[in-house]
Amino acid sequence: MFKLRKGYLGYISANLFLILVCFIIITPLIWSVSTSFKSRSEVFAHNFTLIPKQVIWQNYVEIIKAxxxxxxxxxxxxxxxxxxxxxxxxxxxxxxxxxxxxxxxxxxxxxxxxxxxxxxxxxxxxxxxxxxxxxxxxxxxxxxxxxxxxxxxxxxxxxxxxxxxxxxxxxxxxxxxxxxxxxxxxxxxxxxxxxxxxxxxxxxxxxxxxxxxxxxxxxxxxxxxxxxxxxxxxxxxxxxxxxxxxxxxxxxxxxxxxxxxxxxxxxxxxxxxxxxxx
The missing domain is CATH 1.10.3720.10 (MetI-like)
Structure with missing residues (x-):
């Protein structure tokens, strides 16, 4: 029973570690996507938010035109x-x-x-x-x-x-x-x-x-x-x-x-x- 419990804890620890590594790796991508939909004022706001308060699709329109x-x-x-x-x-x-x-x-x-x-x-x-x-x-x-x-x-x-x-x-x-x-x-x-x-x-x-x-x-x-x-x-x-x-x-x-x-x-x-x- 102890071996089973020890193996189960090892399995959970390994998965938590992998989740943490994945989060660290994917964070810059999430930040980039979030920033691409923000307004210029929101990007430099003191209170950082990952989810844009208002999705600005116009950024992609402007980049294609620019x-x-x-x-x-x-x-x-x-x-x-x-x-x-x-x-x-x-x-x-x-x-x-x-x-x-x-x-x-x-x-x-x-x-x-x-x-x-x-x-x-x-x-x-x-x-x-x-x-x-x-x-x-x-x-x-x-x-x-x-x-x-x-x-x-x-x-x-x-x-x-x-x-x-x-x-x-x-x-x-x-x-x-x-x-x-x-x-x-x-x-x-x-x-x-x-x-x-x-x-x-x-x-x-x-x-x-x-x-x-x-x-x-x-x-x-x-x-x-x-x-x-x-x-x-x-x-x-x-x-x-x-x-x-x-x-x-x-x-x-x-x-x-x-x-x-x-x-x-x-x-x-x-x-x-x-x-x-x-």
């Missing part, structure tokens, strides 16, 4: 999607080659790809910029996508998963007449789906919030992303106008948050299935 956040959102979705598609098209075959094929210089080439992970973007920004400038791609969406088409981290992550797939499955597929591309499509990708899903979410979040590179290669509003658009709006328009600033921030936060909420079941189910053996 800056083309709709265009920024479209640009961001196109850039993030383009980067992810190119990354998956390149890193999955590369990971398969490094995991299952034998060719001269394999270890050296893999080391070069991994070395990419050690280089910060700032260290290669000049050659990247000059390369795109010579191609006439500055201030285009392609310039935002192209430098991130290959991912050393993605190749390493998926390669490690591919190495765990038994060779017998691949040999069986080859006996049935499958080439490498069919092996990748019918065997490797389905079995590595949890890893690919995890990498996809990481890639989307990183490039959705990317600020430095888009700041360098974009000059006009028609190609700017949400992060740059919000930064330019803060510098040029809003100043200390916190309701408008938080309304603009929601254009960045809510789409990626809704995306995660809509895909979390797929993500969690893939992780659960990855731990099950047939």
């Amino acid at each position: 800056a083309p956040f709709g265009q920024y959102l479209i640009n961001t979705v196109l850039v993030v999607t383009g980067i992810l598609i190119l990354q998956l098209l390149l890193i999955i075959p590369a990971a398969y080659a490094f995991a299952k094929l034998e060719f001269p210089g394999k270890s050296f080439l893999f080391f070069i790809f991994i070395a990419q992970m050690l280089l910060p973007l700032q260290s290669i920004i000049v050659p990247n910029y000059l390369f795109l400038k010579n191609l006439g791609l500055i201030n285009t969406r392609i310039a935002l996508i192209l430098p991130f088409a290959a991912s050393g981290y993605g190749i390493f992550l998926i390669r490690q998963t591919f190495k765990q797939i038994p060779e017998a499955l691949i040999d069986s597929a080859r006996i049935d007449g499958c080439g490498d591309l069919r092996v990748i499509w019918h065997i490797m990708i389905p079995l590595a789906k949890p890893t690919i899903t995890a990498f996809s979410l990481i890639s989307i979040v990183i490039h959705w919030n990317d600020y430095f590179w888009p700041l360098i290669v974009t000059n006009t509003a028609d190609v700017r992303t949400l992060a740059i658009g919000l930064g330019m709006f803060v510098q040029q328009e809003s100043g200390a106008d916190w309701p408008l600033l938080m309304a603009g921030t929601m254009f960045i936060v809510l789409p990626i948050l809704l995306f995660f909420l809509c895909t979390q079941n797929v993500f969690i189910n893939n992780l659960i299935k990855s731990g099950l053996k047939e």
